[in-house]
Amino acid sequence: MTIAKRKLGVLIAMAAVILLANAATVVFWLNWIGLIPFATYLRDEYLTGTSITVIIAIMVLVPSGMACCARRCPVCDCLLSRRGKYCSECGSRVG
Numbered sequence: 466m467t468i469a470k471r472k473l474g475v476l477i478a479m480a481a482v483i484l485l486a487n488a489a490t491v492v493f494w495l496n497w498i499g500l501i502p503f504a505t506y507l508r509d510e511y512l513t514g515t516s517i518t519v520i521i522a523i524m525v526l527v528p529s530g531m532a533c534c535a536r537r538c539p540v541c542d543c544l545l546s547r548r549g550k551y552c553s554e555c556g557s558r559v560g
């Protein structure tokens with residue numbers, strides 16, 4: 466885990482605590498701007514049980530394509546842009 470990921474985790478944790486502490490205010494604000502009624506309308510009209518089942522089945526059956534292209538070095542966590550046995554940044558063996 467890199468330092469950037471740890472910093473992002475700390476920021477997400479801080480935002481989650483602040484949101485949880487002000488949950489009632491956030492819910493009232495979301496209802497006031499009309500987001501909750503809009504989400505309820507979308508759920509009732511478009512997210513039926515059948516559509517959720519079809520979406521999950523498609524997500525399971527269709528490969529994402531990122532696994533073959535976006536590899537990362539296990540040592541320095543840099544993005545490997547080309548296939549090869551060694552990392553271009555640190556020289557570690559990756560494949």
Ligand SMILES: [Zn+2]
Nearest residue numbers: 538541552555
């Ligand atoms: Zn590396």
